Amino acid sequence: MEYIKLLIADDEPVILRGLKKLIFWEQLGFRIVGEANDGTELRDLIRKHEPQLIISDISMPGGSGIEVMTELNEQGYNGKVIFISAFQEFGYARQAIHLGALDYLVKPINKNQLERVVEKAALIIREATDVERNKKMLTYYEKINRTSTIEHQLNRLLDGDMNSIGELSQMGVIAISRFTTVCVLEMDEHADSSRWEERERNLVSFALSNIIRETMDQEPNSGKGLLIQREGLFVILVQHEEKEYPLQLAHDLRQKVHRYLKLSVSCGVGKSMTGIEQAEASYCSALKALKNKYFLGLNQVMRYAEPAAGASKDYRFITELQSDLVKALASQEEERILPVMREMLDQIRIQSGDTRNQAITGVYNAVLAINAELEKFGLEVDIHQNALLDKLSDCQTYADVSLVVEAVLSKIQQHLTGKVSGKERTLLTKVKSYIEENYDSSITLESMASLVYMNPYYFSSFFKKHTGQNFKNYVTEVRMSHALKLLIETDLMVYEIADRVGYNNVRHFSDMFKKKHGKVPQEYRQSFRRHES
Template sequence: MNRNIRVLLADDEPVILRGLKKLISWDTLGLDIVGEARDGIELKALIDSCTPDLVISDISMPGLSGIDIIRDIHESGRPVKVVFISAYQEFSYARQAVQYGALDYIVKPVNTGQLEQVVERAVAVIRQESQEERNKEMLKSYERKNHSITIEELLQLLTDGNKGAASALARMGNLAITRYASICVIETDEYSSQTSRWEERERKLVEFALSNIIKETVDAAGNGYVFRKGERFAVLLQHEQATGPEQIMQDLHHQINSYLKLQVSIGIGWPVTGIEEADESYRSALKALKTRYFAGLNQVLADREGHQEGPRAVAEWTAAQASLTDALKSLDMEQLPVLAGRLLETVRVLSGDSRNQAVSHVYNSILQLEQELAGIGAGGGLKDPEDKPLLEMLTDTPTFEALKQLYLDVLKRLADQLAYKMNGREMPQLLQVKAFVEEHYAENITLESMAALVFMNPYYFSSFFKKHTGQNFKNYITEVRMGHALRLLLHSDLMVYEIAERVGYNNARHFSDMFKKQFGKLPQEYKQSLKR
């Protein structure tokens, strides 16, 4: 629906102004009178403040003449149409005004038919020009959108290895002349491992916000294009310095973390010297993205080529597995975690960038340990409290750090299983104590309360516990609490004081001191050191 046309009336004679307003039905013709002026200076001020579409004015007024007014409109570029009213003796003056761009002129005295005819013509011209302007804007918008889609499609083809896409982009004038080009890939960590957490509407809102931040950051850096590649966002960067993309992606990562509170991993591909080789950089970026399983989530990752130590790592894994088996059979609880750490280091080397390889090596290690225990009559099979298969549990770990922790937990359960078989009657009591601690570690557990649980006096319970575990009960409680605290620190966004409360400490400072004693660093320092 068209809006009414805005009109200014101007004449230095009040009686003529009143007559103009009454001669015709302005509203019926689709016009609103938005102001009246009695001299040229007042008219100029109203044109500035009222933004009219049409001015109907006496050509000769005090202050500024009609020619002055129309010249000012023309020089300012305003799309304002002007109709002048003139006396018969000013006819040549009115014709000069038409040459300056006036739409029409009316000779006094003005009558209804004359005014209606001129106003209807003005309305038709204004409406037509307005529609043409809208059509031009729509065409420009369509061309911009179509141009953007074409670029995105060509970038997708380029990263698929289509060499012709580079030539097409060059013909469109969308490539800069730079030494290097790199592809970077951005993926939201939540999408990759916790898809069910996101409702479809939330996902679209997050992707919209994420797309805006990526485009703003890349546009600010210059010589970059953002496009979708499957479920991920991808960026083509053209740059002079080989290390240029890393700074841009670090800045982008900071923006996403700060403003969207999202965890994202960004893979940076190798810089290539020709845009037609962008597919190589893209594959390199995907390879970098895969390393987040080992490096940790929410990081900027570059593809670093490294030499493989296959045969040597296999030999080290075999030796570490044998040592670990011996320590488990002898229930050497001090050496068990040390040897497990050594074996996991060989797993890291053997796996390269493959998450599946890491899971496979750890799973094989556990199977071999179970078989060894079964050979001495101590194998009972491992079962998750939720009845999940062991391989599924290992596969579900989001990072290598989480895989390591699960492996250590399994070793501890194997050791408890063996100790139970070896120690007969007392072992169920020890397992009962450990199970209670594992379930109630956040509560106030005392030596006396635990002794009462297994019907022992506190002194005997203390001796009994140290005999079977090699550590005193108080240290064991601390160890359990710190283990849970570490998991919360690494795999949640909880504050330090919240973690302290969840693992049984009312005083956050005391908790931090105990954490530092256990792990060598305060909680936040430990978390930051892992990120670095």
């Protein structure tokens, strides 16, 4: 049961004690929250407890009941007052009724009379409370319904439905402004946030929404913002005069979320359009800007920019970087490994058109290609392909992808260091580098043995021990690998390719190519191109 708060006041303690014991207040639905002995104390208790009913002596030191009630009326007090007095004075009674007093009782107070007046007060107070509560509930539900309607119409607008503009205009939420810009804000996922329960997520979402609305309300002259949540994003439609305002708003929001919630958020700022009719276009550009967080990093504000002229799809450049990386790994040139790796990843990002899935695929294929090249040296590492793809796909940013690749290369380095060491590693690297750079020339077992100051027989044994292949087959593998690239990536004639990979006899080259790839060069090229198209 919700009790009515009652305050009693009289300068005679015996009257106060009598009022408290005269009737069973709690049975009538009242709870005495304070007792005042004079007008000054009565004012203090009213401010402290905000009682719904006051029973007060009309004449007290420190301010009469009439004076106190006059002050209450001026302050907008909505409670009820019953006056008591030792005298039946018509002037007092008339003044009290004029000020809105509920009744005027003369001492000594009759129990039955007091009960009737108090029951009357309780009925009036509860009816007024119910009316006020109903008004508040009605206002609340009207606000909820209006908010829901606005969100529905905004979703239609962002989907390109122009009919929503009329509905939003009638609701008075569309401003006359020079620009319309859409910003999209997304909470960055972290290890902790991934373990949040739904209740925690809802609380954070509520807090974030409040920060966005309060920030927009603080600068009403700069622009008008409408907020909705859409597909896990906080979408803000900003109607503004200054073109840079949405960018400033996004930076302000990012800083406040970090300061108050200790969270990082990424924000995409769309193109500023000249009319509300172009809200969908601004929204789409904001989504594109937000996608850049994969490459630019988390906790950033990213403004949409028109794509630059497309980079040339020179995939051979990536292949060359892979070869450079293989050489650096094989020769244990540690100072070159990371710079070449970063250059390769940058080029893969460019060739992917800043598209996350294409970038992951490019990096995955590059790592496998590097390991395949090392296999030709007999230095391959067992890479679990599915595990590698899962790690790359789980990376939140491209910087995390770089760390995964760096860890794979570190593993390869450790493997190579344990497999070939000291002088033998240096000699083997020298031989393989020479073959890689001179495969288009005449290379014999004798010339290579001479290069590293070994006799041919010992060199043959040395080479097979450390690579798992005999020397002649290895040279053929290198030449066929380069021949395959030329066949696929160029329009050179077969005899020109044969010459470029060290074969003077085209027939012999074709035979060796068929032995390796199952088809003669021209058939292979035609088959490959049919498959590609």
